[in-house]
Amino acid sequence: MRNVLERVLIPLSKHLWECEVPLLVCQSIGFLGYIRLQIKEHTVIEAHPDNESPDLRLDQPWPALNDYLNSIDIEQLDQKEKSHVPPVAILHYYLNKYKDSHDGNVPQKRSEREQLQQMIKDSGHSEEGNNRFILEENFEQAIHYANTCATTKPIPDHVQTILDDDCCVKLTQNSSSFWIMCSALREMVQAEGALPLKGTLPDMAADTQSYITLQNIYQKQAQNQAESIYRRALEIIRNLGLPQDSITESEVKYFCKHSSELHLIRGSCLADEYQKTSLDLTSYLEDPDSLIFYYVILRGLERFLSEFNAYPGQLDDQVEPDILKLKGIINKLLNEWGYSHVLRDERVHEVCRYGGAELHSVSSILGGCAAQEVIKVITHQYKPLVNTFIYDLINSTSATFCL
Amino acid sequence: MEECKESSQKKWTHLRKVLERPGPFSHPEFEPSPDILDFILSTCKILIVGAGGLGCELLKDLAMMGFKHIHIIDMDTIDLSNLNRQFLFRLKDVGFSKAEVAADFVNKRIQGCQVVPHCCMIQEKNPQFYRQFHVIACGLDSISARRWINGMLVSLLEYDENDVLDQSSIIPLVDGGTEGFKGNARVILPGMTACVECTLDLYPPQVTYPLCTIANTPRLPEHCVEYVKMVQWSKENPFGVPLDGDDAQHLTWVHEKASERANQFNIQGVTFRLVQGVVKNIIPAVASTNAVIAGVCATEVFKLATSCCTPLNNFMVFNDIDGIYTYTYEAEKKENCTVCSNIPHPVTIEDPSKMKLKDLIQFLCENPKFQMKNPGLTTNIDGKSKTLYIPTIDVIEARTRPNLSKTLLELGLSDGQQIIVADTTTPTSVILKLVYSISDIEMKT
Numbered sequence: 001m002r003n004v005l006e007r008v009l010i011p012l013s014k015h016l017w018e019c020e021v022p023l024l025v026c027q028s029i030g031f032l033g034y035i036r037l038q039i040k041e042h043t044v045i046e047a048h049p050d051n052e053s054p055d056l057r058l059d060q061p062w063p064a065l066n067d068y069l070n071s072i073d074i075e076q077l078d079q080k081e082k083s084h085v086p087p088v089a090i091l092h093y094y095l096n097k098y099k100d101s102h103d104g105n106v107p108q109k110r111s112e113r114e115q116l117q118q119m120i121k122d123s124g125h126s127e128e129g130n131n132r133f134i135l136e137e138n139f140e141q142a143i144h145y146a147n148t149c150a151t152t153k154p155i156p157d158h159v160q161t162i163l164d165d166d167c168c169v170k171l172t173q174n175s176s177s178f179w180i181m182c183s184a185l186r187e188m189v190q191a192e193g194a195l196p197l198k199g200t201l202p203d204m205a206a207d208t209q210s211y212i213t214l215q216n217i218y219q220k221q222a223q224n225q226a227e228s229i230y231r232r233a234l235e236i237i238r239n240l241g242l243p244q245d246s247i248t249e250s251e252v253k254y255f256c257k258h259s260s261e262l263h264l265i266r267g268s269c270l271a272d273e274y275q276k277t278s279l280d281l282t283s284y285l286e287d288p289d290s291l292i293f294y295y296v297i298l299r300g301l302e303r304f305l306s307e308f309n310a311y312p313g314q315l316d317d318q319v320e321p322d323i324l325k326l327k328g329i330i331n332k333l334l335n336e337w338g339y340s341h342v343l344r345d346e347r348v349h350e351v352c353r354y355g356g357a358e359l360h361s362v363s364s365i366l367g368g369c370a371a372q373e374v375i376k377v378i379t380h381q382y383k384p385l386v387n388t389f390i391y392d393l394i395n396s397t398s399a400t401f402c403l
Numbered sequence: 404m405e406e407c408k409e410s411s412q413k414k415w416t417h418l419r420k421v422l423e424r425p426g427p428f429s430h431p432e433f434e435p436s437p438d439i440l441d442f443i444l445s446t447c448k449i450l451i452v453g454a455g456g457l458g459c460e461l462l463k464d465l466a467m468m469g470f471k472h473i474h475i476i477d478m479d480t481i482d483l484s485n486l487n488r489q490f491l492f493r494l495k496d497v498g499f500s501k502a503e504v505a506a507d508f509v510n511k512r513i514q515g516c517q518v519v520p521h522c523c524m525i526q527e528k529n530p531q532f533y534r535q536f537h538v539i540a541c542g543l544d545s546i547s548a549r550r551w552i553n554g555m556l557v558s559l560l561e562y563d564e565n566d567v568l569d570q571s572s573i574i575p576l577v578d579g580g581t582e583g584f585k586g587n588a589r590v591i592l593p594g595m596t597a598c599v600e601c602t603l604d605l606y607p608p609q610v611t612y613p614l615c616t617i618a619n620t621p622r623l624p625e626h627c628v629e630y631v632k633m634v635q636w637s638k639e640n641p642f643g644v645p646l647d648g649d650d651a652q653h654l655t656w657v658h659e660k661a662s663e664r665a666n667q668f669n670i671q672g673v674t675f676r677l678v679q680g681v682v683k684n685i686i687p688a689v690a691s692t693n694a695v696i697a698g699v700c701a702t703e704v705f706k707l708a709t710s711c712c713t714p715l716n717n718f719m720v721f722n723d724i725d726g727i728y729t730y731t732y733e734a735e736k737k738e739n740c741t742v743c744s745n746i747p748h749p750v751t752i753e754d755p756s757k758m759k760l761k762d763l764i765q766f767l768c769e770n771p772k773f774q775m776k777n778p779g780l781t782t783n784i785d786g787k788s789k790t791l792y793i794p795t796i797d798v799i800e801a802r803t804r805p806n807l808s809k810t811l812l813e814l815g816l817s818d819g820q821q822i823i824v825a826d827t828t829t830p831t832s833v834i835l836k837l838v839y840s841i842s843d844i845e846m847k848t
Contacts, residue, residue: 368694
């Protein structure tokens, strides 16, 4: 929706909030853009995080992994075998060696990890001729993995919050399959202290045979864990008196694979922003350059539009007087919210210059952003905007505010 | 007369607000006037490079922003797989020139618009062609084409006898790029601000392949894998489920089919690891990202053409994987940039009696500063021009090939020698200066 009057927007926002239908509002004016996403509760399973470190669990290998990795004695391999052995096997071997000399503890601190990395480095050189030594690629990767992957990752806060949420703890017949799966996951996490294995082995320098063997071991374990969570979910369903087909096995597998990416968003109602007597902008208003001031100006512009039935600066000879009027409205708004901040006049002037003008390219940008947010909301993939976005095309910068 | 009338038409009232009124954030030289809209409607000439995902958006945006004289250049033809996002094309257009269909669509849809298509390679156009434009906007998926355009615009710069840049010879370049949910937009004022070469290390090696290449002209083993992944899998659907990059059985099947295809095309190197890398590293083209980046670029073209607002300074990145995120910063001009600094580039040679010409060429291809593709080298010895190696002309290649295995000393190249390098990544030559780190070398001639 674009540039809707307050008297239309507020009841619409309330109604959709109650029906739990997400609402996305856009405004495009001059070189400024605004997007607000109103959504009561939104859950994300597959967040597609950037730069995720692999989930290798070498500090707590399960029997199948342990048996396979123990069968590879790195120091007994010949030169050729050594250059093809998977980095995971190298890391496992030296992690055990490290544990043997450190009372069975895995490295935790940076200095300890460096010690482990040095052990790998010392054994990984091979002769290239001319007395030159090179570190094999697989050893280099093992050193790299030793940084982040030697120990099992703690449960991320955003997942723990979900597991502790009332919706997860107190299931009802109306609980969605997401919350039922979370409840089953919660039990497993309480028993094992870790999230289910992702089951994904990153690409690494290794021969196909051993890589595939390892990949199968990781996948099999992930599958076993997912199956046990599935069985638990089926019990929960039965206890709730819900039909057995309300959750499928493939749904649970997908859920488990992405269990470290789970996100829960509980939004706020747009109408509240307009009806609350105080809006908490304190932290945002501290920075005089913050784009939050454009939010404040746009709120003033909406009120101007409702009061005068025209945009500030809509008529050529009214630009100057409208700047004063708009400033008056904005100061009144800030006072209502309990703030005494002074806006930079030039920003108010710039908005009055636009006189309600809509620039095609600016609307096109907002349309692209808004479309993607709608897709995120529908697919439950990727994390949507929380909850207010201001795009300043004057300087080509943007900011997100949680209102 | 007709154009003057048009600028007063009601449909431009929105543009007139920002063009005919002063603003606190406009360019210092901005003088609000109806003449600016006239300039956009009747005089200003824009070139759009690329008529793909970004190009279609750019053309639509600029035409809707009032620009009438737009040229668009693209050598490609329309493929079925383009239709989901390259919205100026329809099913009936498959196989036709992207530039021509796009121009035709916009000319019909937007009254008075005079888009001129060029269905050819950018390298086929001469400097006079590029000189006619006020602003050039790029929506390309290839880094080497970007580098070429950038080099062309730098070569159009004119300096006076005191080496002062003639401002009127600057043609601003607005460049956009997208990859999945990420994108960037930048403004380059050649000779003034950071150019494409100044920031070459920002571009990671390209990992996506156009579908037409995959379907018709595979060259790399990756192309074979992509083909199986995108075409054969959905056609034959061997396991009745979508392809899962973490399932060894799936990958084995793809590996087998990709190897068959590779054999058919005599392509070497389809390994299991490669299959896995390609299957899991897919970066799809996302229509919404294209809309955003093209919108940002069109806004910058509008700002540059009208001065109604200061332009982006000078690089913006966009990402909407997690909420909506942008970051804007000023990329710095490199004092010793191979293209826009106009000085010879020192290359340090450890031992010229060991370094062979082919080692130097390899260096030029692999070094992040040069990243050349297939360089040709010539030099000047005792006032006589000498061809060291030219790979692009068969006869000369054969004649100069023996030089590849000769050392720099054997070729008679001395400390401080200047070498002229030509490469497809740049329309002008790059001049290298050899710097030997061993000073007392006897020339073995």
